[in-house]
Amino acid sequence: MAPIITTADIDRPVADVFAYATDPSRFTEWQQGVVDGHMDGPQLPSVGAKCTMTRRIGGADRSSTSVNHLVGLDRRVALPGASTSALECVRPVAG
Numbered sequence: 001m002a003p004i005i006t007t008a009d010i011d012r013p014v015a016d017v018f019a020y021a022t023d024p025s026r027f028t029e030w031q032q033g034v035v036d037g038h039m040d041g042p043q044l045p046s047v048g049a050k051c052t053m054t055r056r057i058g059g060a061d062r063s064s065t066s067v068n069h070l071v072g073l074d075r076r077v078a079l080p081g082a083s084t085s086a087l088e089c090v091r092p093v094a095g
Contacts, residue, residue, distance in 0.1 A: 024051045035061060 010017050020026055024037030033055040040050040047068055054063045 024053060027053055031055075033057065036063075040065065 024039060027034045027037035031053075034053060035056050036052075036054040038052055040052055049068045050065055051068070052063055052065045054061050056062075
């Protein structure tokens, strides 16, 4: 199955967008079905940091843990998870 890719132009500084998009505690604000997200331990988003996200699927809560593989503010970033989805962010808006 081909991946579903969504893009958006956001008129904010790249660092702000990156911080928002990679903060697990804010995943419930923009990812459908997410009921909880947090870093495992007192970790900052960095290479090797672990994040746990819980989604409600079919009436049941299902948790998964992801490991950050790369962190960058000035290029396209893909954050692969255990599922078939991925978050791709941040490109500065010209102008």
